[in-house]
Amino acid sequence: MxxxxxxxxxxxxxxxxxxxxxxxxxxxxxxxxxxxxxxxxxxxxxxxxxxxxxxxxxxxxxxxxxxxxxxxxxxxxxxxxxxxxxxxxxxxxxxxxxxxxxxxxxxxxxxxxxxxxDIALYPKELYQSGLKLITSGTIRNHPAALPARVKSLNYLNNILAKIEGFAAGAGEVLMLNHVGQVAECTGDNIFVIKRGVIKTPPLDAGILAGLTRAAVIQLAKRRGLEVREEAMVRHDIYTADECFLTGSAAEVIAAVSLDGRPIGDGKPGPITNDLLADFRALTRGEIEVDLS
Known part of the structure; x- marks a missing residue:
């Protein structure tokens, strides 16, 4: 056709x-x-x-x-x-x-x-095995120069970081902001889980206000989980029990290592899997969230 x-x-x-x-x-x-x-x-x-x-x-x-x-x-x-x-x-x-x-x-x-x-951002098997991440040497655009809240046509910043990921054989690439804090990946927001608490960078870290991010936060709260939006550094990812990414194309996908260090036991974790199941139920109209 x-x-x-x-x-x-x-x-x-x-x-x-x-x-x-x-x-x-x-x-x-x-x-x-x-x-x-x-x-x-x-x-x-x-x-x-x-x-x-x-x-x-x-x-x-x-x-x-x-x-x-x-x-x-x-x-x-x-x-x-x-x-x-x-x-x-x-x-x-x-x-x-x-x-x-x-x-x-x-x-x-x-x-x-x-x-x-049609689209398939990641192969299906990666939703079972998880992504390997590296940290990019390319930082996220300074929010005072080009705010990430504006979803603009200029994605060269993200592309340069993605090139580093291809060269390293990584599934995705973590980008830091201008003060060395965790921002987001090249096309996804990032979350970590430690002792049952979910943590993700705040919007003022220079990240996109992702709609999948917002939906997953509501899904987590629906499960009674605590969600904190606060500044993160790579140490928070290295030492997390679980890590996952969210995005319209990516949906919800586990990240199982960063810079060669396994995250948790190096496999998608139970809370990540629960949230992925909830997200898929949301896309089927079986549950609802309020993003207003």
């Missing part, structure tokens, strides 16, 4: 889904996006993703040329047109085309792009 992409207000075949070479999204990474999962034909946490998209756009002074309801409808239309039952949506808004240079006043016609397709 031919892939169809939503672009310029309508669905077009993939081969016709083109933007100008003068679009500032291409030239300067000037735009925002959301990665959204689809389960059973339903778009997961749809309203929360749309809200975050518009917040990111507002933060960079980008006016999206559609209402939230129209963008939501475009996502659903694209999912249906491509027959995606369990998959992934990439929702992108670019600044639009303009003159060379950084002056956004010389840009026009921001582009809203929706792509719906």
């Amino acid at each position: 031919t892939q169809h992409v939503f672009l310029a207000g309508r669905l077009v075949p993939e081969a016709e889904a083109t933007v100008s070479v003068f679009d500032h999204g291409l030239l300067y990474g000037d735009g925002v996006f959301e990665g959204i999962r689809v389960y059973g034909g339903s778009v997961f946490l749809h309203d929360a993703h749309i809200d975050r998209l518009f917040e990111s756009a507002k933060a960079i002074h980008l006016e999206i040329p559609m209402s939230p309801a129209e963008v939501k409808a475009a996502v659903e239309q694209t999912v249906e047109a491509n027959g995606v039952t369990d998959g992934y949506v990439r929702l992108v808004v670019t600044r639009g085309s303009g003159a060379l240079g950084l002056d956004i006043r010389k840009t026009a016609n921001p582009q809203v792009i929706v792509i719906a397709a």
Whole structure:
């Protein structure tokens, strides 16, 4: 089946889904996006993703040329047109085309792009065996320079760290912030568990306000588990009983070592497995969480 992409207000075949070479999204990474999962034909946490998209756009002074309801409808239309039952949506808004240079006043016609397709971020077996992590020498962008709360098109920071992971044969890469604290991985938020208490970096550590992160925090509290959002260093991961990552594409996946040091017994832990089971139940609509 031919892939169809939503672009310029309508669905077009993939081969016709083109933007100008003068679009500032291409030239300067000037735009925002959301990665959204689809389960059973339903778009997961749809309203929360749309809200975050518009917040990111507002933060960079980008006016999206559609209402939230129209963008939501475009996502659903694209999912249906491509027959995606369990998959992934990439929702992108670019600044639009303009003159060379950084002056956004010389840009026009921001582009809203929706792509719906299948995805498998990690092989299935890694959800049973867990990921091996290394620490990147590339730190997370300073939050005063490029706030992680803005889900922008500029992912070079994350890509440079990911390259280090590929070279080392690691499944994912831990990134520290500008003061040496744990921030997040290249595409996932991170949690540790010690003596039954769950700990994750706070938003002011320079991390994305992940929606899967927020959902898992609520799932943990639903189980009566204590969750602390506080500063972490690598020592907290090295000495943890369990560790796991969360993200729209990754979902919930255990991390079993960092920099060659096993985490806990070097296997996915029971609390991680419980939260993964709860998350999958959430995606099937069997349980609910409140992210408001």
